[in-house]
Amino acid sequence: MRIRTRIAAAVGAVAAASAAGIAVAAMAAPASDRTAPEPEEVLLAQGSDHLPSVTAADWVTYADHVIVVEAVSEEVIEPDAEALERGEGLIGRTVSLTVEDVLWSREGAPQAAPETWEYSALGWHFNAESEEPIEMALDGFPRVEVGHRYVMAIRWEEAVCTEGGDHRPAQWRGLGEGSEIPFDDGTIGNGESEGTVKDAAAFAADADVHVDEGVEEILAGEGADELVAALEDAKPDEAALSEVQALTAANSCD
Helix, strand or coil: CEEEECCCCCCCCCCECCCEEEEEECCCCCCCCCCCCCCEEEEEEEEEECCCCCCHHHHHHHCCEEEEEEEEEEEEECCCHHHHHHCEEEEEEEEEEEEEEEEEECCCCCCCCCCEEEEEEEEEEEECCCCCCEEEEECCCCCCCCCCEEEEEEEEECCEECCCCCEECCEEEECCHHHEEEEHHHCCCEEEECCEEECHHHHHHCCCCCCCCCHHHHHCCCCHHHHHHHHHHCCCCHHHHHHHHHHHHHCECC
16 A cells, blocks of 8 residues: 655655646655554655646647557666765656557647657655655656556647747647546546556545546546547637747747
8 A cells, every 4th residue: 555645845856747847845754553564655746737737628728639548668767966965856767658549639730649658757756864765746646657557638849948048859748737647447537646546436536536627537437438528529728729839939949
């Protein structure tokens, strides 16, 4: 069993899930029964969504494709020299995703959906005083673990160059917390999220879930057909998309 912990101390972070910027990661030692095996910990980092991501309308407004993926392998990204010298920091992961199905695509999407995706994910937090690194996930997001399937709403973004000299390469990105959904056995809400595996019924029964909020909440327990129907019924916000496209053009490297 895993338990989720949050802390208030910033540790520095990597970009994760191609969908959120991490602001804070923290950790606290949970109370435990010394006579029982200690459960695994999962540290939850706080992040901000890249774009609105919760509703079907968000998906059809900002995403280029909605895909079903399986996580097939992962590669560890070792901490940098500064973190090693400090004795505390993050160990990242790159997770190889195989795209098994494309459920929906925007008309005129700039790129066809990928067949594979090298996905940047959170790995572990390490501290020189601890025996083992502790798994990390973004609060509200799947950790994306090998052997599990997910539905993801993704968009292709061209390279960005800002006046301050920052550069971000062209890449596939998710939208945010609501655009990455457990999908084991072809069932929405069934599988891994925040490093913990639940079935769809347990997800729907979670006290934190509000059934009228988003795609995952509304469609928990349903399959791909129901999701496709919801996307086909949803109306994109063309004005909001135009604003995003204008901002992207203004920061283009071209």
